[in-house]
Amino acid sequence: MATLEQVATAQKGAGATHMYQVLKQHRTYSLFIVLTALVMALALASLLLGSGSNVSLASWIKGELTVAEQLFVWQFRMPRVVAAACVGALMAAAGTLLQNITRNSLADPSLLGVTQGACLAVVILVVLFPESGGTLKMFAALIGGLAVAVFLFGLSPQDESQGTLKLVLMGVGVSAFLAALIRALLTYGDLHRAVSAFAWMAGSLDVVSPSQAMGLALCLAALIPAFWASMNMQAALSLGAEVAASLGVPSYASRGLIALAVVAASVAVAVVGPLSFVGLIAPHLVRRLGHFSVRAHLYLASLTGAILVMAADLLGRIAFVPYQIPAGIVTALLGAPLFLWLLVQARKLS
């Protein structure tokens, strides 16, 4: 004879199982919620924790922050958190878009020379015009990234069925050329200037100003509708250029979409420096979590990108006090092994 408690427990168990079924059926929504919650949790942790002093949430809610703590939270940590989330999302969205339309799982913004173009522009500025300010550096990076993309577009064949593969291959060539120029400039430029260029190239969030973080957030907000509107074309192009054409996607669409990805990546790189790995890894991470529609995949990948950069920044900030490890280095140090592990796991499962 079952006691009341037993019945209750059984019902609870059934409820949990039911819950799990629901979650499994609506994997997209549940994952969306989980990832959003992770972004929120990381944002909160990043605001509270730091080498200066750890702020207690209770005293923050009660409005009892000291002047120093207010400085930490609002001036030092908030811009980093916002910038990290935006940059991660922008890079991941750009990477996902490029992987979709080139149908090449290696594609990411650095493959199109965007990262190297931005780097070269900054290195030229730092080595040849060392007295130029931070804002100029930002615009130089933006223009450098866009210039490389425009150059590639100019060279790529008009025949769209071949276009994207050739574009990627030319991107690889141009990237190698630009990387060699960067090395030459850093080797023969003045040592101190080379050091400050290296600091930018490590991809650091520590000097992001509140206005830059705001600018990034605005850019992200402005680009979301563009990504939203392009989703059907992306889905069609991910089936191949011919299928897309038969579905009525205009032949110039892929170029327009690549331009969108380039703008997103250039904005991100301009503010924090190269964080190229995020654009490659975020879409793959999501792919390992399940099968999603093109639209859902893009959003989940953007959230994952935000999580990656936020976690990397937090870790680099608090793990090796007093030394700070730039987020760009942490994403590569942790992201690469994670990526390999995922690929090995996938092979085991298949």
Add this chain to the structure above:
Amino acid sequence: MFKWFIGFCAAMTMSTAMAVSFPLTIEHTFGKTVIETQPQRVATLDYSGADDLLALGIQPVAIRYWYGDFPKTLWPWASDYLNTQPTVIGRSIDYEALAAARPDVILALWSGIDERAYQKLSLIAPVVAVPKGRSDYGLAWDERALLAGEATGRLEQAKVVVGEIQARFKAARQAYPQWSGQTASVVYAGRGDLGVFGAQDVRPQTLAELGFKTPEALTALMPPGRFYVDLSREALPLIDANVIFWFSANNEFTHVKRLPGRSALSASHIFVDDLLAGAFSHSSLLSLPYVLDRLVPAVGKALSTLRTVVDLTAR
């Protein structure tokens, strides 16, 4: 006329700066900084800034790590002066840790900070940056020391210490008048690269204080605005001088000894060990006396006979 004008300007600024009184306004490349009262807690982001502050009797609350593996992060000529445990700032500035040290003033005269970093630092405390028109690492040792002295209200002490070091250089020049007009090349030789420092670099400048000249062939090689230039190994005869100072890394000179063509030079050679090389690079109020202590006897020995090799790593 121009020289006279510069001298007049220098005299003017000196006389106004003579009596440091607070609030003090210092103009620099990023704008104007006002220091309200004489700072008690001084932070420095300069790569050898701790040396200068300690020489002025200030225990800094935050110092910058540059390179080298020493306890307390300070090099041997400075570590005995430090009695406190300052916050150590790495190459990438940890703004929160710096703020937690609660500085009254932040010195950034040899730190490579840019405008964005300056804005962030100014939220913590008044920041003294390099004067307008000067590059990030362009200030000479005495300019840095005097500016640090001015910002901390210890200009008089700074002048005394700078004067003492200048007097030591003068004494060495007088003790060895035969060095005047001799030529000295300063060469760096890593595993793969070879190059020389021009007359604008701190190393040849320090040697110039002892009377040595940079060979004209080298000055002719130097691109405008540069402190050093890479050389092909075949260009080795160009660096010939009365004495050649060799800088390397990790006290390692076997590759220099094996350099083809080195024996064909008429110069004497001095192999500079890492510690002395570091003292040159710091060129601070504490490291320069150390440079003189080590350098003067070595140069004396190297120039006593032709083609002598003085290996300072063999100690």
